[in-house]
Amino acid sequence: MSTTTVNGISMHYEVSGDGPPLLLIAGLGSSSIAWTAAAPRLRESFTVITVDNRGTGQTEVPPGPYSIDDLADDTAALVEFLGLGPVSAVGWSLGGSVLQSMLIRHGEVLSKAVLLNAFPSYTAVQDAWLDTGLALRRSGADPVSIAITGMPWGFTPRLVSDHAAVTAQAELSRLDPHPTTLAGFEAQAAGLRIYDSRPDLPTVQTPTLVLTGAEDVLTPVSQSVEIAELIPTATLQVLPRGGHGMVLEYPDDTLAAITTYLTGKTS
Numbered sequence: 001m002s003t004t005t006v007n008g009i010s011m012h013y014e015v016s017g018d019g020p021p022l023l024l025i026a027g028l029g030s031s032s033i034a035w036t037a038a039a040p041r042l043r044e045s046f047t048v049i050t051v052d053n054r055g056t057g058q059t060e061v062p063p064g065p066y067s068i069d070d071l072a073d074d075t076a077a078l079v080e081f082l083g084l085g086p087v088s089a090v091g092w093s094l095g096g097s098v099l100q101s102m103l104i105r106h107g108e109v110l111s112k113a114v115l116l117n118a119f120p121s122y123t124a125v126q127d128a129w130l131d132t133g134l135a136l137r138r139s140g141a142d143p144v145s146i147a148i149t150g151m152p153w154g155f156t157p158r159l160v161s162d163h164a165a166v167t168a169q170a171e172l173s174r175l176d177p178h179p180t181t182l183a184g185f186e187a188q189a190a191g192l193r194i195y196d197s198r199p200d201l202p203t204v205q206t207p208t209l210v211l212t213g214a215e216d217v218l219t220p221v222s223q224s225v226e227i228a229e230l231i232p233t234a235t236l237q238v239l240p241r242g243g244h245g246m247v248l249e250y251p252d253d254t255l256a257a258i259t260t261y262l263t264g265k266t267s
Helices: 068-081 094-105 124-138 143-154 162-174 182-192 221-230 251-263
Strands: 003-006 007-018 019-027 047-051 088-093 111-116 208-213 234-239
Touching: 003 068, 007 068, 007 162, 019 068, 019 094, 047 068, 047 143, 068 088, 068 094, 068 182, 088 094, 094 182, 111 251, 124 182, 143 162, 208 221, 208 251, 221 234
Parallel strands: 019 047, 019 088, 088 111, 111 208, 208 234
Antiparallel strands: 003 007, 007 047
C-alpha cells in the first residue's frame, strides 16, 4: 500500500486494476482488508482504490472522536490527491455513512455511488448493538469471540447454523496484520452513532444505487427505503438473499448488482 497525508493525518491506500476508478469504503472498525475477497473480482472491470479509514489499518489513529464528515473529508481529499476523480464509490455500512457525507459535501469527486447495507441514522437497536460491541472490546475479549458474537447480526442463518463455517470466518480476525485498536474503534463509533444524513440527502445529485439484502437485520431494508426515498437520484435494489455481510456470504449476486449498476452492462 501507499501513503499520503490528507487533512493532517497519514492515510494508507492502494490502487490496482484496470478500467474506470472505483473507490471502496469499509465499515466500522474495518480497514481495507474488509475488501480482500471482493477487490480481486472488481479489478476485472475497474481500477480499484481501497483505503484504511482514519483509525484503522495502517492509517493514523489521531485522538477521537471522529465525525463521519471527518472520514468523508479524508476520503475526498485522497481522491483529489490521486487525480482519478470523479470516481464511482461503494460504501459498506459505516462506509455507506461516509459515502452519504461525500455525496452531500463532496459530490464533485463522485460519478456514481453504491450505498451497500447503509442507514441514514442510528436506531435504538443499533445503539444497543454498538454498546455491546464496545463493552466486549473494552473487556479485552478475544477477537475471535467478538467476531462470533457479532456473526448473527452480519450473516444469515444459512451460514450461522454452520458452526464450522462460523469458526473459520471468525478466525480470519487473527490474520489481520494491522488490527484496529480500541481507540480507533471508539473514535469511529462515537461519530457514527450521532450521524444523521436525512436533512441533507435531498440535495444529492449523484446517481446512487441503494443496495441491500432482504435478510439484513442490522441495517434493515426499511432504512435503505428511507435513504432511497430521500435521494432524488436514487435507485433501490433489494436482493432476495443476504444480510449485512452479503458481499461476503453472497458475493456473486452482490458484486453482479454493483458492477451492473456502475457499468450499465449486464453479464
